[in-house]
Amino acid sequence: MSHETNDSWWAKLTRPVLEFPLDLVMVGIAVALAAFPLYQSEIHGTPLAVALGLPVALFAPGYAVVSLLFPGTGPSHRSAQSFPSRLRREGITVGERLALSFGVSLSLLPLFGLALALAGFSFTLFTVLFGLVSLTLVTTVFAAIRRLTLPADDRFSISIRGGLSRLSTALFDSETGTDVALNLVLALSVVVALSAVGYAFVAPQDGEQFSRLSLLTQTEDGEFVAENYPESFTPGETQPVYVSVTNHEEERVEYTVVAELQRVEQRPGGSARILEQQELERFDQRVSAGESWRTQHDIAPTMAGDNLRVVYLLYKGDPPTDPTINNADEHAYIWITVGTNGTE
Numbered sequence: 382m383s384h385e386t387n388d389s390w391w392a393k394l395t396r397p398v399l400e401f402p403l404d405l406v407m408v409g410i411a412v413a414l415a416a417f418p419l420y421q422s423e424i425h426g427t428p429l430a431v432a433l434g435l436p437v438a439l440f441a442p443g444y445a446v447v448s449l450l451f452p453g454t455g456p457s458h459r460s461a462q463s464f465p466s467r468l469r470r471e472g473i474t475v476g477e478r479l480a481l482s483f484g485v486s487l488s489l490l491p492l493f494g495l496a497l498a499l500a501g502f503s504f505t506l507f508t509v510l511f512g513l514v515s516l517t518l519v520t521t522v523f524a525a526i527r528r529l530t531l532p533a534d535d536r537f538s539i540s541i542r543g544g545l546s547r548l549s550t551a552l553f554d555s556e557t558g559t560d561v562a563l564n565l566v567l568a569l570s571v572v573v574a575l576s577a578v579g580y581a582f583v584a585p586q587d588g589e590q591f592s593r594l595s596l597l598t599q600t601e602d603g604e605f606v607a608e609n610y611p612e613s614f615t616p617g618e619t620q621p622v623y624v625s626v627t628n629h630e631e632e633r634v635e636y637t638v639v640a641e642l643q644r645v646e647q648r649p650g651g652s653a654r655i656l657e658q659q660e661l662e663r664f665d666q667r668v669s670a671g672e673s674w675r676t677q678h679d680i681a682p683t684m685a686g687d688n689l690r691v692v693y694l695l696y697k698g699d700p701p702t703d704p705t706i707n708n709a710d711e712h713a714y715i716w717i718t719v720g721t722n723g724t725e
Contacts, residue, residue, distance in 0.1 A: 402525050402538070405448060409521045412441045416514045420507065437510070441517045443485030447478055448524035454537045478537075489513070507631070507670050590630050594638075594695040594711040597623040597675070610715045611680065619679040622715070624693055626675075628668040636674070638664040639694040639704045644684055659683050660704075661691070685721045690714045 415433040451473050473481070493512050528536050597605040599621070611620035626636050644657040661681070668674045680691055694700065694709035706712045 402448075402528050402536070404538075405445070405521045405525045405528075408441050408444055409518055412437055412514055412517045416510065419510055437513060437517075438490065439486045440482055441486070442489050442513050442520070443482035443487075444478075445517045445520035445524055446485050446489075447473075447481045448537070449520055449527060451478065452524065452528040452531055452537060453535050489516070592630060592634065592636070592695060592697065592711055593625075593627040594693065594713050595625040595627070596693065596713050596715060597625055599623065605675070612715075612717055614680070614682050614717055614719045616685065616720065619681045621677050621679050622691070624664065624676050624678055625673060626666070626668060626695060627673040628670055630697075631670050633667060633669050634697050635667045636665065637696045637698070637700050638676075639696070639700055639709075640664075640678055641692045641694065641704070642682060642684055643690050643692055644686065645688050645690055647688065657684065663700075680717070682717065682719045685719045687718045688716075689719060690716050 415437050419430060419433055419437065490509075493509055497508055497512070595607060596610065597607055598609050598611075599605055600609075605623060605625075610622065614620065624638055624640075626638065628634050628636075640661040640663070642659050642661055643655050646654045646656050648654060661683070662678060664676050664678070666674045666676070678693075682689065682691075692706065692712060692714040694704045694706065695711040696704070697710050701708055
């Protein structure tokens, strides 16, 4: 008698775990495990990124949404109902569920791009992945809850053996060898097409990766503009300039800005020769993908005369021993004149 009570107690305790949809658990775990390496800059553009990014971008979000919409089991082979009536009463088949999962996932990508644009976020790999992973995990939880509200016999469930059997039947149980060949070619075409789209999504777009260096001043209204730079200085005078760096590298970058004062000799044809130079200051900051960083630099000239320019050299990481315009990732400068003996 006590043995039956223990069995009943154990069954009640483990039933929620055993009845939780295994397919949704696996989708949620797979997406969570794939998200971490995809966020690492070292993985971008590698075959591993493609292998992890394809299911995250092209299957998992759609599968979660379809599972939420259709929690019930598919129809039996004996069902002779029309598709709309069958859909309302019994749900969809495994094949229809998988096909819809790919279709819904593909349709979500442009919607995410539009949503990011309307929200003011940059369309980067990080933001899109974060949105897709968040949508998948949240939708998976609600899909599991909705499925558990159905009677056990009406819930959709996946059997690995049964799924492979259905796939084998669909591909190879055809009347002629030509039908089998056409089915294989069609399946291969779908895989290639999805792989191409997935690679375009997870591989870095080199043409869109750059860092932007800007020099700004502040108006009386507090607005930052790329004009009205300081031009004339008296000995000992300082005037502010704001250095702005925008990260479009699709990854977090450690930036260093080197500010130098240079005396320049202008040559025919527009070229210039540096006669004298002195480093004024250095700034460093880690900037996340899609973010901007701005800092104030109070220019305090250490030379006098004209043909002087303040040059800002931007480097990703540590600058070289001899920073120059030629070895900088980006550069910007302004021309100034410093008076002598109280004159300009």
